Amino acid sequence: MTEITVLDPHTGDPATTVRAAGDSEVAAAVGAARSAQPGWGRTPAEERGEALRRMAEALAGAAAELAELNRRETGRPEAEARGGVEAGAATLRQYAELGPLHRGHSLRGDVRAADYTVRRPRGVVAALTPWNDPVAVAAGLIGAALVTGNTVLHKPSERSPGVGVRLGELLSPLLPAGVLTTLSGGADTGRALTADPRVDVLAHVGSTAAGREIARTGAETGVHVIRENGGNDPLLVDAGVDPEWAAEQAALGCFANAGQICTAVERVYLHREVAEDVLDALTARALRRDREDPPQPLVDRAHRAQVHGQVSAAVAAGAQLRAGGGIPDGPGAHYPATVLTGCTSAMALMREETFGPVAPVTVVGSFEEGLSLAAEGRYGLAATVLTPRTDHALQAVAELPVGTVKVNGVFAGAPGGAAQPRGDSGEGYGFGPELLDEMTTASVVHLGAPVTAGAAR
Template sequence: MHELLPSAGLFSGSQILQWIAGESRPGGGKDLPLTDAVTGSKRGDLRASSPGDVDSAVTSAAQAFPRWRHTPASERAAALREAAATVRAHTGELGRILSRDTGRLLGQATDSAAVAADLLDEAAVTGVLEAGRSLAGNPLAVDAVRREPRGPVAVLTPWNDPYPAAAGLLAAALVTGNTVVHKPSERSPAAGWALASLIAARLPAGVLNVLAGDGEVGAALVADPRVAVVAHIGSTATGRDIARVVGGRGGRVLLENGGKDPIVVDSGVDPRWAAEQIAIGAFTNTGQLCTSVERVYLHRDVAEAVTAELVRIAEAMVTGDPGASGTDLGPLVDERQLAVVARHVDEAVAAGATCLTGGRRLDRPGCFYPPTVLTGCRPDLAVMREETFGPVAAIMTVPDFDEALKAADDTDYGLAATVLTPSTAHALRAAAEIDAGTVKVNAVFGGAPGGSADPRRGSGHGPGFGPALLGEFTALKAVHIEAAP
């Protein structure tokens, strides 16, 4: 909880780990082993929060809520701006902590911390722009719709990109007047606690409370009837379990869950550029991003040339060629994730797919799996249906753009999709016809601030970012006022 967090001064990953390992805080639940993703060795134990810790955290948030909800929006926004400045001043250390936690490349991890600071600043601006609206009723009365905070919010975030995931949800909940209990993933515990400590230090006591632990801790938090909203980023299976529990007690749920994002490569594109886009989408952060490219549909006119370029890039990443499209090779987060990736690849090859490069764990310490290119994939394979979350480009060749769009939409998910095409007509069709929260044309990553998107199907529901997210943490109240006679 906030009063138990370390100070917001300079700190190291080892200091944060000592804190959440129970060496500097009272109480605590079971111990969970922590593994170094780079070396594969055990680096300690995480002391999970106990049921009593969960109850105390929710109590703290509930007690702080009345005062925080009535704090002027401008003051709440100012606190977030201060938090953003603090996070920005510590991006280097935050990057090192995240790299140690998950094996993410240091440059990417540091950039991720900077994005978190940007999201805090963005919410500080958008959070004071709309508190409701007036209505055209009786001119001798006042009619308005107010937006009011909902109460204590539970924020559960993943390990793969924990800084932006947490910052976006925390900022939206806090700037609209809610208090928060935050449980970062047990697979990136030091990173989660480090970011939360910097933000909490700029807030009144009890406004932001942090728990450590696995699914048991999350389940206890989700089940607490005092929690008005649960915002979860993580697996689809966990999201559906959360929805059942929270829906059963009348709470509100926001879910950004699994993805199986496609990329469609149309006829007429430059093969080298297309291969670079696929590599960035499929191999960045070792394929461990919610919007990583996991399915590749190549028009038959360009399939051979694009595939050859993609294999060249993948092999250059393993050998350390600095010209490999700006991508580098890091480890998977742990043995559990490596096993999923290896199973998907092995099953695809056994079913007739061809592995052109990669496909076997690298002979080095840690959870390293090479960028892998599979061709001849069928739509029924696990590598085309289930979330792989690893550096695998699974390719199907399609006869035309119509078939490509149909194949891209043949999924249980709907988080994002990318289309590479020189045709304006095809770009407009993709935007209109692909049933996904985000559709990107001619750029696998990117987008302006201020947007919002709802994931589809198994990828969740409710906007995961932007101004619309603020509305999810508020409740509408109609107010009618007349003068007394």
């Protein structure tokens, strides 16, 4: 029997130990999900929505417990972790309402005939979810899949397995047997699940490397793939914006959850007219973050080594440290808020996802230069532009090849919003009403007038 032990990134002490599902257990779970799906798919949509409402209440009732588990496993501050649980409950309630309203389209080709589409569940969904927001992301994929009549096999990240197990214990008993099953484990468990030909959808939120492997599996088997993977999201600060506000936005985008957010700011371009003032204010925020509060750790020491490696390589290539940049003494996996200037596109820090509390800065001579640099790269998740000019905002929307363009707010967005990442950041829609379409197929029906016996011809 294989076990996974996660260390508390604050102290380095063991936080959670769970058993990893082996190949036979994965195969049995897929079989049970396949057997349960027809009955769940025939369940009226309103009843499936009611099940999601019960799940949302169970989630909300366990918010404190799940938040504490999340804090111990990943280092996420308890208040933020609790916010993720509450967001997950809100998402389940949203899909409880949207699911019964999900519908097809109609077209009249003749006064005595009609064409229309019927949405059908795809079947069995494998949902592979990340550690950095383990409840909110899982609730989105699970909720959209269940309310449209699919059954779900959930594999949480091996970096937050306790949260995943507890989530399954809370939600699965509220559904018929086989409708929602949690499978703990690492890469081997994930491969056994994604390679099973009885799975119809692979829904993955996580690293680009894992996403590529899943995409290859989908290409070989024909399974439907939905992916939100890594990003290298830029922040472009235009001339004319308030420097303090711009620094606040940059600090939020780069340092929130220690930079471990899917749409975190990974590279910063500052117009030269505001660059020094923004840099001074951003540096002050970075230093204050680590001086006034115990710094939030990264998820583990292996990830910290990766983040520090990118920072060190950038400094060796000519970048200058304004704050942070060193591994502190003591237990755990802490890393300080870090600000670097003089960064170039040749540096991995500006080309690859760092996923840490790092703000690498390039000063640009014009908005157009910054926009051109922001549009570079193989990722296409999100981008943020801070500008007082409407024409510059519209130019950014037209030219940035990303799924989400955020103007004047790094984490702005309406509830229920969806995005369609591109490039190495993924494929398909995540969240929102559009995710219901991803979880279903459309059958086109042509309904014509019958010709009865003896009818005039």
